[in-house]
Amino acid sequence: MSPAKKSKLPHFLKRPGAVLSLVWLAFIVIGSLTAPLWVPFDFAQQNVGFELLTPNSQFLLGTDELGRDIFSRIMVAGAGTIVGATITVLVAFGIGLPAAFVSAQYGGKVEAFFSRFAEVIFALPGLVMILALVGAIGQEKMEPLMVFFGFLISPAVYRVLLGQIISIRQRLYVDAARLNGLSSIRINLRHILPGIWRTVLVQVALIFVAGIGIQAGLSFLGIGPQEPNPSWGAMILQASNLIYFSPWMMVPPGLILVLTVFAANELADVFGEGEAQNSGVKPFSFKDLKGRRRANLPVVEAAPKAANLLELKHLVVGVEGKHELVTDVSLAIRQGEVLGVVGESGCGKTMTALSVIGLLPPGVKVRSGSILLNGIDIADWNEQELNTVRGSEMAYISQEPMVALDPMFTVSHQLVYPLKRIRGLSKAAAKAEALELLRQVGIVNPERVLKSYPHQLSGGMAQRVAIALALTGNPRLLIADEPTTALDVTIQAEILDLLRALVQQRGMGLVIVTHNLGVVADIADQVAVMYAGQVIEAGPVADVLLNPAHPYTSALLGADPHFGADGVMPDRLASIPGAVPPAWEWTSSCRFAARCNFATEICKQPLQEKAAHQGGAVKCMRFGELTLTTTNHGKN
Amino acid sequence: MTNTTPLLEVTDLSVQYGKGKTAFTAVSDISFVIQPGQVLGLVGESGSGKSTIGKAILGLEKVKTGSIKFLGTDITHDSLKRRKKTAAGIRVVFQDPYSSLNPALTVGETLIEPLVVDGVKREDALALAREVLVKVGLSPEAADRYPRNFSGGQRQRIAIARALIVRPKLIVLDEPVSALDLSTQAQVLNLLADLSQSEDVGFLFIAHDLDVVRFLSDDVVVLYKGRVMEHGDVNRVVTAPKHPYTQTLTAAAPAPNPHVQKVRREAWQQLQVSKKQHVADIGQGCPFVARCPIAQENCATEIPALREVTGVKVSCHYA
Numbered sequence: 001m002s003p004a005k006k007s008k009l010p011h012f013l014k015r016p017g018a019v020l021s022l023v024w025l026a027f028i029v030i031g032s033l034t035a036p037l038w039v040p041f042d043f044a045q046q047n048v049g050f051e052l053l054t055p056n057s058q059f060l061l062g063t064d065e066l067g068r069d070i071f072s073r074i075m076v077a078g079a080g081t082i083v084g085a086t087i088t089v090l091v092a093f094g095i096g097l098p099a100a101f102v103s104a105q106y107g108g109k110v111e112a113f114f115s116r117f118a119e120v121i122f123a124l125p126g127l128v129m130i131l132a133l134v135g136a137i138g139q140e141k142m143e144p145l146m147v148f149f150g151f152l153i154s155p156a157v158y159r160v161l162l163g164q165i166i167s168i169r170q171r172l173y174v175d176a177a178r179l180n181g182l183s184s185i186r187i188n189l190r191h192i193l194p195g196i197w198r199t200v201l202v203q204v205a206l207i208f209v210a211g212i213g214i215q216a217g218l219s220f221l222g223i224g225p226q227e228p229n230p231s232w233g234a235m236i237l238q239a240s241n242l243i244y245f246s247p248w249m250m251v252p253p254g255l256i257l258v259l260t261v262f263a264a265n266e267l268a269d270v271f272g273e274g275e276a277q278n279s280g281v282k283p284f285s286f287k288d289l290k291g292r293r294r295a296n297l298p299v300v301e302a303a304p305k306a307a308n309l310l311e312l313k314h315l316v317v318g319v320e321g322k323h324e325l326v327t328d329v330s331l332a333i334r335q336g337e338v339l340g341v342v343g344e345s346g347c348g349k350t351m352t353a354l355s356v357i358g359l360l361p362p363g364v365k366v367r368s369g370s371i372l373l374n375g376i377d378i379a380d381w382n383e384q385e386l387n388t389v390r391g392s393e394m395a396y397i398s399q400e401p402m403v404a405l406d407p408m409f410t411v412s413h414q415l416v417y418p419l420k421r422i423r424g425l426s427k428a429a430a431k432a433e434a435l436e437l438l439r440q441v442g443i444v445n446p447e448r449v450l451k452s453y454p455h456q457l458s459g460g461m462a463q464r465v466a467i468a469l470a471l472t473g474n475p476r477l478l479i480a481d482e483p484t485t486a487l488d489v490t491i492q493a494e495i496l497d498l499l500r501a502l503v504q505q506r507g508m509g510l511v512i513v514t515h516n517l518g519v520v521a522d523i524a525d526q527v528a529v530m531y532a533g534q535v536i537e538a539g540p541v542a543d544v545l546l547n548p549a550h551p552y553t554s555a556l557l558g559a560d561p562h563f564g565a566d567g568v569m570p571d572r573l574a575s576i577p578g579a580v581p582p583a584w585e586w587t588s589s590c591r592f593a594a595r596c597n598f599a600t601e602i603c604k605q606p607l608q609e610k611a612a613h614q615g616g617a618v619k620c621m622r623f624g625e626l627t628l629t630t631t632n633h634g635k636n
Numbered sequence: 637m638t639n640t641t642p643l644l645e646v647t648d649l650s651v652q653y654g655k656g657k658t659a660f661t662a663v664s665d666i667s668f669v670i671q672p673g674q675v676l677g678l679v680g681e682s683g684s685g686k687s688t689i690g691k692a693i694l695g696l697e698k699v700k701t702g703s704i705k706f707l708g709t710d711i712t713h714d715s716l717k718r719r720k721k722t723a724a725g726i727r728v729v730f731q732d733p734y735s736s737l738n739p740a741l742t743v744g745e746t747l748i749e750p751l752v753v754d755g756v757k758r759e760d761a762l763a764l765a766r767e768v769l770v771k772v773g774l775s776p777e778a779a780d781r782y783p784r785n786f787s788g789g790q791r792q793r794i795a796i797a798r799a800l801i802v803r804p805k806l807i808v809l810d811e812p813v814s815a816l817d818l819s820t821q822a823q824v825l826n827l828l829a830d831l832s833q834s835e836d837v838g839f840l841f842i843a844h845d846l847d848v849v850r851f852l853s854d855d856v857v858v859l860y861k862g863r864v865m866e867h868g869d870v871n872r873v874v875t876a877p878k879h880p881y882t883q884t885l886t887a888a889a890p891a892p893n894p895h896v897q898k899v900r901r902e903a904w905q906q907l908q909v910s911k912k913q914h915v916a917d918i919g920q921g922c923p924f925v926a927r928c929p930i931a932q933e934n935c936a937t938e939i940p941a942l943r944e945v946t947g948v949k950v951s952c953h954y955a
Contacts, residue, residue, distance in 0.1 A: 029833065058653075074794055078867070145892075168946075171735040171736075171738075172730040172732055172733065172735045172736035173736050173737055173738040173746075174726065175696060175728075175730070176714055176730070176736060176795075176798065177738075177749065178696075179694055179695075179716070179726075179727070179749035180726070180749055180753065181716065181717070181719070181750065181753060182749065182750075182753055186753075190738075190741075190749075191738050191740075191753055194738070194740035194741075195739075195740065219953060223785055270675035275792035277797055344818060344819060344820075345817055346819040387688025405731065457683075487846065488681035488682055489681065489844065489845070489885065489888045489889050490681065490884055490888045492885070492888065492890075493680075493888035493890070496890070497905070497908070515817065515818065517818075517892030518889065518891050518892050518897065519890050520892070521890060521891060521892050521893065521894045521897040522890040522897050540893045541894060545893065545894055546893070546894060546895075554816055555819065556819065559818050559819050559821070559822035559850050560822075560824075560892050561822075561825065561845075561847045561850070561851045562819055562847045562889060562890070562891045562892055563891070563892050563893055569847075569850050569851055570851075571829070572826050572829065573822035573825055573826055573851065574822065574824070575819060575820075575823040576819040576823075576826075577823075578817075579787050579789065579820065580817075612753055
């Protein structure tokens with residue numbers, strides 16, 4: 001259960017490939033290094049009369065053209081190959097790792113120097129340089145060549161690690177360690193190295209493979225150990241010369257080489273994969289879309305004039321095969337009305353909003369209940385069907401306006417395209433309409449903004465453009481998910497003014513999802529307070545915020561330092577003990593009871609909804625018998 | 637008032653980013669004093685320079701001009717190494733409780749790090765760590781677990797414990813509750829308020845929210861574009877702001893009480909209407925001139941000096 005106890009090993013061992021690879025590499029490394037002690041034949045021993053044999057009980061992998069035991073030769077040759085590859089790894093990391101640490105630490109000119117130097121080494125033609133070195137030192141010695149190869153490959157290590165180290169250095173805990181007066185070596189070893197060890201392991205495995213590969217290649221060219229000393233590459237060369245006489249001879253060295261490379265790559269893969277997230281969320285699949293029941297394509301004009309622009313009835317949203325994320329949520333909003341959906345993180349308010357617009361993450365589905373848009377249930381519509389109402393009937397803006405805006409295109413491009421698509425305007429008319437929309441969202445210089453790219457806009461400006469984008473289809477319902485959370489408070493007030501004006505001028509309905517009670521008080525007519533996937537209290541804003549009927553609502557108000565604003569600030573805020581329970585621990589009884597100061601035995605019974613406020617509701621077993629103020633609920 | 641040495645004395649502090657033509661002055665001419673055990677709030681929107689000031693005090697940012705004195709010692713240009721001696725009593729709690737704890741170390745290891753560096757024995761340091769964890773409302777066993785086992789609010793308690801363990805005199809709180817949910821935020825704010833009473837420690841509380849600052853602070857400095865707009869007793873500044881910027885800020889913050897919010901919104905809209913006749917900013921005068929509802933011609937050309945108006949310092953020609 002506790003992730004702390006779940007060490008890396010079990011996860012690692014769950015992958016049979018990884019276990020096999022580990023066993024194989026251990027066999028090759030240990031086996032070949034100790035080979036002279038245990039192999040059945042001396043690698044140079046020629047057995048006259050036993051040439052070119054296929055495997056048999058005496059010669060496990062057969063013999064070569066001089067009757068030498070192939071198995072013994074492979075194992076002995078392995079030692080040289082392993083040592084050579086290890087040398088490459090050590091040299092590459094010996095140069096690349098410290099260089100990356102130094103570059104990241106000093107930055108500026110030091111980093112520029114190392115990086116230019118790395119680029120120069122990268123630009124060198126590796127194989128040509130190695131062959132030139134062979135010319136200088138002779139072709140028998142493999143080790144100097146592998147040192148040189150390690151040097152040539154070190155920029156790759158440097159580059160990969162530099163990026164990682166720089167990103168870790170920006171973490172606040174590194175700053176905290178610096179402020180603790182730790183030496184830079186200690187910071188690098190204790191705080192940065194643990195963060196990059198996975199990458200280091202991946203690189204070690206990959207370079208090890210490269211080292212084996214290059215040695216095989218070189219000895220195939222006749223460089224390295226000379227007859228009678230064996231090497232994998234030379235054995236492959238021999239075999240290829242005799243391929244018509246004894247095709248088998250190619251198999252053992254080739255197979256050993258391939259398996260060793262495979263094993264090292266598999267390990268690199270496992271290291272790289274790291275702690276795969278067990279989020280239980282399935283990747284996106286087109287099948288899911290196709291599998292849904294098809295409703296008739298709506299004819300919007302003919303839709304019955306429903307009293308409610310949007311109505312959710314007993315909506316249940318959940319992760320497929322797992323827990324619920326939204327439980328039995330019912331909401332309604334009329335034209336020209338603003339509904340605030342408020343709650344802390346993990347309460348299901350964003351999931352509720354996303355289910356309306358049909359943008360639930362992969363693996364999350366509407367389980368039951370209905371979503372009535374103008375009286376038509378759109379809960380089980382597919383993408384194609386939803387596209388007929390998205391933009392034109394309802395639109396969505398998110399907390400991060402930059403998500404809605406494509407960084408590759410100008411604002412003009414992004415506004416004009418939907419105007420042409422949804423409203424069927426000509427290009428010139430669409431451009432004129434885009435300018436008008438930007439003016440409507442309060443942009444002072446719309447011509448200039450139209451030509452800008454998203455990154456050239458400030459946060460407040462970008463949110464205005466995102467709102468303009470949402471308005472391109474003249475939607476009757478706007479769903480805004482934390483539209484002001486990322487903004488400064490003065491910009492937030494401006495955006496709220498804008499939304500309020502749009503609702504009044506266009507008669508739109510607005511659903512605003514927020515964690516900020518002040519935003520609700522400012523703009524909303526109705527409010528729904530969510531806790532642990534449920535709407536626990538709903539009603540007119542003034543009723544709910546001034547006379548909360550649910551202990552959670554009153555607790556939230558008491559926890560808000562803005563509540564006493566303009567009056568006297570309390571010495572202590574009324575905090576709620578504990579935290580929102582995770583979705584997989586939700587029960588059918590009151591989910592707030594464990595944190596509630598008023599909870600009694602009755603709160604363990606199945607939760608019931610009761611009518612409260614004007615047309616509102618509350619989910620509290622003790623409703624009617626409690627007197628709530630903003631200070632009397634905490635379990636302090 | 638008293639003759640004790642101030643805990644922190646910042647005088648005419650300026651910090652510049654970059655050099656030459658691309659140089660950008662992040663903060664200019666900032667002065668304030670924190671007395672021992674006092675809480676000073678530093679409030680401003682993004683780009684106001686509030687975090688830059690915090691970093692300069694911690695020695696993470698180079699100071700261009702001005703001075704920073706900690707308990708009477710000038711630490712303005714001390715390296716982090718030298719600060720081990722001169723500013724060991726200054727600690728920090730960062731905004732992001734997720735990236736501020738090393739995921740590879742147990743909470744105990746993180747906490748005892750500064751002590752072990754100073755040569756304290758591991759067991760003694762760990763015992764102290766457990767004590768401090770209790771002080772911030774966690775169980776002593778928390779020391780043996782990893783940061784990933786804790787929620788955002790609990791992590792922020794751990795970050796506070798890490799600051800407290802060396803018995804600091806001053807803790808720089810850089811937006812310590814902005815990333816937290818309302819109910820958790822209240823828990824952490826209460827904890828900080830308790831600690832400021834029970835421990836002999838002063839806070840520099842950096843935040844963007846005036847009401848949050850008001851809850852914890854004695855005095856407040858309101859910043860805009862790297863300059864001090866208003867500086868004084870926090871209750872006075874929040875309930876009767878003198879500077880048009882502070883007025884804008886208080887009117888903009890929405891209150892959950894619908895009655896209070898109605899008044900605030902009207903005040904906000906009043907400020908917006910009168911803003912229409914604004915004076916253009918030519919970069920030589922008051923930084924707030926372009927957004928100011930009461931700006932006059934001279935506001936664009938003369939930087940207003942910080943002057944005392946009914947017990948509060950205000951930098952405005954017309955406050």
